[in-house]
Amino acid sequence: MPYAIELRDISKRFGAVQANKDICLQVPAGTIHGIIGENGAGKSTLMSIIYGFYEADTGHIEVDGKRVDIRSSQDAINAGIGMVHQHFMLVENFSVLENVILGAEGGAVLKNGIGAARVELQRLAQEYSLDIDVDAIVEELPVGLQQRVEILKALYRGARILILDEPTGVLTPQEADHLFRILKALKDQGVTVLLITHKLREIMASTDNVSVMRQGEMVAHRETTHTSKEDLAELMVGKKVRLTVDKDDAQPSEVLLSARDLSQFDSQGVKRLKDVSLELRAGEILGIAGVSGNGQSELLNVLSGIAPMSEGEVHFAGQVITAKAPKDAAQMRDLKMAHVPEDRHKMGLVTGFEAYEAAVLGYHNSPDYNGKVLMNRKAMLDECNERMAAWDVRPPNPHLKTANFSGGNQQKIVIAREVEQNPEVLLIGQPTRGVDIGAIENIHEQIVKLRDSGKAILLVSVELDEIMALSDRIIVMFDGAVVGELDAKDADERTLGLMMANAHQKEQEDEEQEGESA
Amino acid sequence: MSQAKVPTWVNIALIPALNIMLAFLVSGLVILAIGENPIEAAGYLIYGAFGYDEGIGYTLYYATNLIFTGLAVSVAFKGGLFNIGGEGQAYIGGLGVGLVCLSLDHSMPFYVIAPLAIVGAAIFGAAWAYIPAYLQARRGSHIVITTIMFNFIASSLMVYLIVNWLKEDGRMAPNSRTFEENAWLPYLHELLSPLGIDIGDSPLNLTFIWALLCCVFVWGLIWHTRWGYQLRTLGTNPTAARYAGIDTAKVTIWAMLISGGLAGFVGLNEIMGVNHNLLLNFTAGYGFAGIAVALMGRNHPIGIILAAILFGALYQGGAELAFEIPTITPEIVIAIQGLVILFSGALEHMFKDRIEGFFIRRAVA
Numbered sequence: 105m106p107y108a109i110e111l112r113d114i115s116k117r118f119g120a121v122q123a124n125k126d127i128c129l130q131v132p133a134g135t136i137h138g139i140i141g142e143n144g145a146g147k148s149t150l151m152s153i154i155y156g157f158y159e160a161d162t163g164h165i166e167v168d169g170k171r172v173d174i175r176s177s178q179d180a181i182n183a184g185i186g187m188v189h190q191h192f193m194l195v196e197n198f199s200v201l202e203n204v205i206l207g208a209e210g211g212a213v214l215k216n217g218i219g220a221a222r223v224e225l226q227r228l229a230q231e232y233s234l235d236i237d238v239d240a241i242v243e244e245l246p247v248g249l250q251q252r253v254e255i256l257k258a259l260y261r262g263a264r265i266l267i268l269d270e271p272t273g274v275l276t277p278q279e280a281d282h283l284f285r286i287l288k289a290l291k292d293q294g295v296t297v298l299l300i301t302h303k304l305r306e307i308m309a310s311t312d313n314v315s316v317m318r319q320g321e322m323v324a325h326r327e328t329t330h331t332s333k334e335d336l337a338e339l340m341v342g343k344k345v346r347l348t349v350d351k352d353d354a355q356p357s358e359v360l361l362s363a364r365d366l367s368q369f370d371s372q373g374v375k376r377l378k379d380v381s382l383e384l385r386a387g388e389i390l391g392i393a394g395v396s397g398n399g400q401s402e403l404l405n406v407l408s409g410i411a412p413m414s415e416g417e418v419h420f421a422g423q424v425i426t427a428k429a430p431k432d433a434a435q436m437r438d439l440k441m442a443h444v445p446e447d448r449h450k451m452g453l454v455t456g457f458e459a460y461e462a463a464v465l466g467y468h469n470s471p472d473y474n475g476k477v478l479m480n481r482k483a484m485l486d487e488c489n490e491r492m493a494a495w496d497v498r499p500p501n502p503h504l505k506t507a508n509f510s511g512g513n514q515q516k517i518v519i520a521r522e523v524e525q526n527p528e529v530l531l532i533g534q535p536t537r538g539v540d541i542g543a544i545e546n547i548h549e550q551i552v553k554l555r556d557s558g559k560a561i562l563l564v565s566v567e568l569d570e571i572m573a574l575s576d577r578i579i580v581m582f583d584g585a586v587v588g589e590l591d592a593k594d595a596d597e598r599t600l601g602l603m604m605a606n607a608h609q610k611e612q613e614d615e616e617q618e619g620e621s622a
Numbered sequence: 623m624s625q626a627k628v629p630t631w632v633n634i635a636l637i638p639a640l641n642i643m644l645a646f647l648v649s650g651l652v653i654l655a656i657g658e659n660p661i662e663a664a665g666y667l668i669y670g671a672f673g674y675d676e677g678i679g680y681t682l683y684y685a686t687n688l689i690f691t692g693l694a695v696s697v698a699f700k701g702g703l704f705n706i707g708g709e710g711q712a713y714i715g716g717l718g719v720g721l722v723c724l725s726l727d728h729s730m731p732f733y734v735i736a737p738l739a740i741v742g743a744a745i746f747g748a749a750w751a752y753i754p755a756y757l758q759a760r761r762g763s764h765i766v767i768t769t770i771m772f773n774f775i776a777s778s779l780m781v782y783l784i785v786n787w788l789k790e791d792g793r794m795a796p797n798s799r800t801f802e803e804n805a806w807l808p809y810l811h812e813l814l815s816p817l818g819i820d821i822g823d824s825p826l827n828l829t830f831i832w833a834l835l836c837c838v839f840v841w842g843l844i845w846h847t848r849w850g851y852q853l854r855t856l857g858t859n860p861t862a863a864r865y866a867g868i869d870t871a872k873v874t875i876w877a878m879l880i881s882g883g884l885a886g887f888v889g890l891n892e893i894m895g896v897n898h899n900l901l902l903n904f905t906a907g908y909g910f911a912g913i914a915v916a917l918m919g920r921n922h923p924i925g926i927i928l929a930a931i932l933f934g935a936l937y938q939g940g941a942e943l944a945f946e947i948p949t950i951t952p953e954i955v956i957a958i959q960g961l962v963i964l965f966s967g968a969l970e971h972m973f974k975d976r977i978e979g980f981f982i983r984r985a986v987a
Contacts, residue, residue, distance in 0.1 A: 432867050434866070434868075436867075443865070450859070450862070451859075451861050451862050451865045452865065453862065454859045455858075457854070457855075457858070461851070465866045469848060479848055
């Protein structure tokens with residue numbers, strides 16, 4: 105039997121970068137095939153070639169044993185390939201139905217197409233058990249359902265091969281489990297699924313086969329049942345990796361920062377942060393868990409002084425900070441609060457600057473870097489050299505443009521800048537997002553070291569593994585509010601996942617009600 | 623990812639040179655189309671601009687204005703602001719110079735008037751930039767729109783002031799009385815002739831030296847001061863600027879004040895250096911040409927000096943060309959200038975990727 109999709113010697117080069125080199129891949133029909141690799145390993149390029157965004161320099165693609173020429177996404181759709189992007193390609197204020205027929209309206213007058221689409225969608229939804237209200241407006245649906253719309257879109261166009269690019273980045277663990285059940289159902293109906301991810305857990309939980317990419321090459325193919333997380337991690341990185349963090353129990357002492365009823369309204373008047381209260385003690389790591397976009401970013405921005413708070417107060421370094429008596433980011437830094445922002449490209453760095461300039465961002469007014477009139481370039485360069493050596497930033501060249509460092513090295517520049525200021529409190533968002541596995545270990549060690557030296561750390565991460573590995577105490581946020589707090593020792597994925605979806609409380613309430621009625 | 627491999631000289635020299643050559647090539651076709659010899663025309667143009675002392679003097683005199691407006695555009699641009707109002711700021715800057723000269727030329731010596739005129743040009747130019755800057759920083763009005771508007775307001779205001787208040791009594795011409803000679807900036811040929819150096823008579827005056835000093839000032843300010851660091855942060859990544867605790871509104875306003883002040887110095891050259899009275903329309907489009915100069919000069923003072931000299935040469939050589947070959951009218955000369963702006967400014971990126979790609983492949987091979 106021919107393979108559902110087969111890649112033969114695909115190569116693609118962007119300027120000096122060989123993004124894909126002689127990639128061969130065989131995916132049997134009706135299987136779930138995982139593709140795993142670090143950031144920059146070439147996964148996304150490969151998928152873009154399959155979906156017709158890029159053309160391969162050499163090599164070709166076969167679908168069901170027949171050679172196909174894919175030059176555009178339309179060609180890919182015609183060949184039965186569908187794609188669910190990491191960032192959904194949906195028109196938010198359209199209904200599900202309108203979104204599904206977008207680009208396949210079937211004529212200038214919408215009415216006929218919509219009628220036919222409605223029937224077809226209901227058939228699809230039934231066949232693959234993808235229940236959804238086709239008249240719902242997309243922006244009112246939870247993310248998990250929005251993703252389902254993307255899947256329906258692909259199926260509606262006749263996809264027999266479905267590519268999912270990092271599909272669980274925005275989902276709670278429960279939603280992710282649900283997605284995997286859907287993929288299994290699709291598989292049972294004969295659909296072939298290509299799952300691209302960097303999360304080992306998902307590969308182990310859902311795939312039949314897995315292929316590993318490293319530096320543009322396919323380095324291994326495995327049957328999932330015959331491999332392990334550790335094995336895959338080693339294949340991805342090319343060396344042995346530890347997936348856990350060694351740390352002693354925390355020795356929390358005095359409260360360094362406390363927030364009371366902190367709220368923030370955005371420019372539309374929507375309450376993004378809802379009466380958040382928390383205490384941060386010296387010598388502990390407080391983890392904030394939550395699905396991305398549930399108020400964690402707003403919390404970091406308000407605490408660090410980047411965004412104004414609307415209500416509530418923060419006690420820090422003997423100061424009371426309120427909406428009426430605010431402190432800006434520079435003043436918070438002066439009070440010894442450091443902040444590693446969630447998005448280092450948008451916020452933490454100026455990617456057009458040379459490394460030594462980006463390495464003083466936020467501290468550029470410090471007398472260390474300034475003469476009477478001009479900035480002290482030599483002092484900045486000397487210090488940058490020292491830090492690059494101490495933090496193993498590669499290449500150790502202070503004159504290299506920040507944009508030309510890899511994600512992990514950029515992150516080291518940011519973390520070094522904030523930690524070396526010897527702050528009392530460190531706010532750190534997504535410390536290892538887009539960072540290679542090899543560098544993650546190092547960054548985690550540094551965070552624990554800072555804790556052990558008696559500093560307080562507020563950690564925001566959407567990676568549950570990271571939250572559980574690093575935190576001493578965990579707070580869960582949902583829809584802008586704190587919905588629960590627990591000791592890291594009591595935390596497991598299920599409990600946290602339920603709290604992140606805010607189902608925890610509801611479950612309890614339901615039980616209580618049942619108890620009362622009984 | 624690829625940026626590191628491309629040699630610097632490709633970006634700062636090769637690509638601009640290619641763009642200019644292409645502009646001249648297309649200009650050559652235009653000249654061929656009207657039945658003249660492009661090689662001959664190019665000869666007149668280059669000779670007119672650089673071939674003799676007076677020609678060079680005129681080229682540098684035009685370049686002086688363009689350095690000021692080019693610097694003005696680039697300082698704002700470094701902060702992510704597109705200041706289209708150089709024309710108006712230069713006009714009002716000239717008003718400041720004129721008022722200082724008119725009020726002090728009977729009572730004060732040159733060495734008092736000159737510094738005050740510099741301050742006057744800067745303050746008036748900056749003041750004219752302040753309102754758009756304030757509206758942008760505190761009210762969110764788009765600076766491109768407001769600065770364009772302010773060009774028109776400046777134009778009307780100057781007509782009103784000169785016709786109703788500053789015009790010489792009993793005369794029809796819309797300009798002020800001529801200043802006393804102690805309020806004239808000395809010409810460079812006057813300054814150099816006692817030293818035995820003859821550079822030919824031209825309007826080139828002391829302002830040119832001031833323009834070069836301003837280049838040094840801008841270079842130091844942008845690349846070597848804290849304020850410049852904040853400005854560049856704001857210009858390349860406003861979110862990072864807020865993260866760094868930079869007062870973005872304040873930096874925005876100051877960037878525009880400095881920009882407006884620099885544009886105002888055009889008034890020194892024109893009013894105090896050459897015309898010696900306050901008149902209408904002396905800015906003659908230098909404010910707008912400054913945008914092209916800044917673009918072509920890559921917003922760097924050295925590049926701006928070179929680009930300003932190129933455009934100055936086009937002004938001066940173009941005038942010579944129109945004089946020598948009458949079928950090439952001043953409009954054709956403007957078309958040639960337009961082509962240079964088009965190729966070096968608007969189409970700047972036309973070859974960039976391909977040329978960079980070539981050097982990257984070569985570096986890899």
